[in-house]
Amino acid sequence: MSELDLSLARPILEGVSDTGANGLKLFVQLLRGMVTLRADLSSPSVAAAVKDVTGSDMPDVRKATENVLWMSTDELLLLMPYGEGGAVAAKLGEALAGEHHLAVDVSDARSLFKLEGGAAREVLAKGAPVDLARDKFAVGDLRRTRISHIAAAFWQSGAEPDVFEIICFRSYANYLWEWLEESSREGSMPGIL
Amino acid sequence: MLLIDCPCCGVSGEETEFAAGGEAHIVRAGPGSSDADFASYLFDRKNPRGVHFERWRHAFGCGKWFHMVRSTQTLEVFGVYKADVTSPPQDILDRVEAARAEGRVK
Numbered sequence: 001m002s003e004l005d006l007s008l009a010r011p012i013l014e015g016v017s018d019t020g021a022n023g024l025k026l027f028v029q030l031l032r033g034m035v036t037l038r039a040d041l042s043s044p045s046v047a048a049a050v051k052d053v054t055g056s057d058m059p060d061v062r063k064a065t066e067n068v069l070w071m072s073t074d075e076l077l078l079l080m081p082y083g084e085g086g087a088v089a090a091k092l093g094e095a096l097a098g099e100h101h102l103a104v105d106v107s108d109a110r111s112l113f114k115l116e117g118g119a120a121r122e123v124l125a126k127g128a129p130v131d132l133a134r135d136k137f138a139v140g141d142l143r144r145t146r147i148s149h150i151a152a153a154f155w156q157s158g159a160e161p162d163v164f165e166i167i168c169f170r171s172y173a174n175y176l177w178e179w180l181e182e183s184s185r186e187g188s189m190p191g192i193l
Numbered sequence: 194m195l196l197i198d199c200p201c202c203g204v205s206g207e208e209t210e211f212a213a214g215g216e217a218h219i220v221r222a223g224p225g226s227s228d229a230d231f232a233s234y235l236f237d238r239k240n241p242r243g244v245h246f247e248r249w250r251h252a253f254g255c256g257k258w259f260h261m262v263r264s265t266q267t268l269e270v271f272g273v274y275k276a277d278v279t280s281p282p283q284d285i286l287d288r289v290e291a292a293r294a295e296g297r298v299k
Contacts, residue, residue, distance in 0.1 A: 061202060072255040073201050129207040145210055146253040 023161070024117035024184045028177055032112045033080035035089045039101035041074060049095035053088050054078055064142040064155035069167075071144055071153065077167075082107055111173035113166040115180060120162045122189045124154060127179065132193055148179050195263070200273045202255035214248035217260050218279060242266050243299035244289050246281060249273075262289060264298045 039046045047058040056065040063070055069077040080088055085105035092103035115123060121132040127148040131137065142155035152168040168176045195208040204210075215238065222234035239245065245265050250258045260278070262271040262285050269292065272285035292298045 062204065073257065075256075129210055143204075144254050145206070151253050 024115065024119055024123065026177075026180055026184065027114040027116070028173065029112045029114070031082040031107070032110075033082045033085040033088070033107045034105075034110060035078045035080070035085050035092065035103060036071070036106045037076045037078060037092060037101065037103050038074055039076075039096065039099065039103075041070075041076065043099065045099060046096065046101070049092055050076065050078070052095060053091050054080070059142075062142050062144075063140050064157070065140070066157075069153065069155065070142055077106075077153075079112075109170060110167045111170045111176075113168075113173075113176065113180065114157075115164045115166060115184075116158075116161060118161050119184070119189050120164050121193050122191070123180065123183045124164060124166075125193060126183045128152075128154070134193065147176065150175060152176065195268055195270065197249065197261065197270065198273055199251045199254060199257070200259050200275055201251065201257035204251070204254055206251070206254060210251065210253045212250045212252035214250055214258065217246040217248045218281075241299075244271070244293075248276070264292070266298060269297065 037046075037050070041047075041058060050056065050058055050068060054065075054067050056068045059065050059068050059070045059076070061070060061073075067079040069079070071077050078088060085107040089103045089105045092101070096103070121134070121137065124130070124147070125132045128143070128145050130143045130145055137143075137156060139156050139159050142153060144151075144153040146152060147154070147166070147168070150168055150172045152166055152172075154164050154166040157163050157165050166176070166180075195211075196205060197208060197211050198205050199211075219234065222230040226234075243264055243266055245263060247261050247263065248258060249261050250256070258276040259273055260276060260281065261273045262281060263269060264271070271288045271292065272282070274282050274285065289298070
């Protein structure tokens with residue numbers, strides 16, 4: 001088991017754990033720019049503002065694009081390099097002036113993990129009450145749910161091998177890291193997905 | 194274990210993803226109500242063996258509140274509906290009546 005230093009004083013930008021014969025790789029990115037946008041997602045001006053700052057179209061319900069995550073019926077999470085969150089939130093504020101909305105830089109609120117490998121969906125299925133069968137959960141699908149005991153969201157960003165990206169509140173990052181490592185152990189896969 | 198369809202985001206999720214919020218459609222007493230009525234509004238809750246109208250929240254998911262009608266006896270779910278109404282939609286009430294007529298619930 002690799003040790004990960006999660007102290008805020010000396011942030012490690014990228015941690016990597018190769019969990020061995022399962023071919024699973026686990027990455028953590030502690031610092032990622034994130035902006036939460038609450039607004040009427042059906043509004044054309046909101047879609048235009050999101051497209052302007054991210055280059056991405058509005059994701060459908062429970063879908064994720066490369067850098068825009070659907071979080072709720074009135075909430076998106078936009079991803080960008082760390083440090084750019086404030087500028088993106090300000091730009092959204094200008095674009096949506098006069099329209100009911102909330103755009104806030106929440107870059108320090110959550111940590112981002114990436115789980116890569118053929119068994120990745122089996123690992124997640126151990127802790128999340130989500131149907132992760134290949135025909136039910138594919139690239140672009142997102143679920144905001146729980147993993148083990150903690151609130152988290154994950155989406156599939158790649159296939160063959162499967163790549164899942166996972167976000168959780170930063171204060172739970174250590175827990176989730178250890179849970180993912182534990183659940184990725186060789187010989188612990190049910191082998192049904 | 195209940196399987197619940199969230200009427201807000203459409204997820205069919207298991208109970209652990211949701212949080213129960215108690216009895217639904219409680220009408221506030223007052224202003225100007227008697228102490229007894231106000232105490233009843235605050236504290237008195239039904240605890241039926243049978244059909245129960247409840248508030249739930251998709252706590253780990255979209256975060257929205259909604260209503261659900263279920264049987265506390267059989268865990269049958271009769272339907273879910275949005276939070277911003279003061280009474281259940283007729284089709285759910287019809288389903289409850291049908292279940293009662295068949296003797297499935299009290």
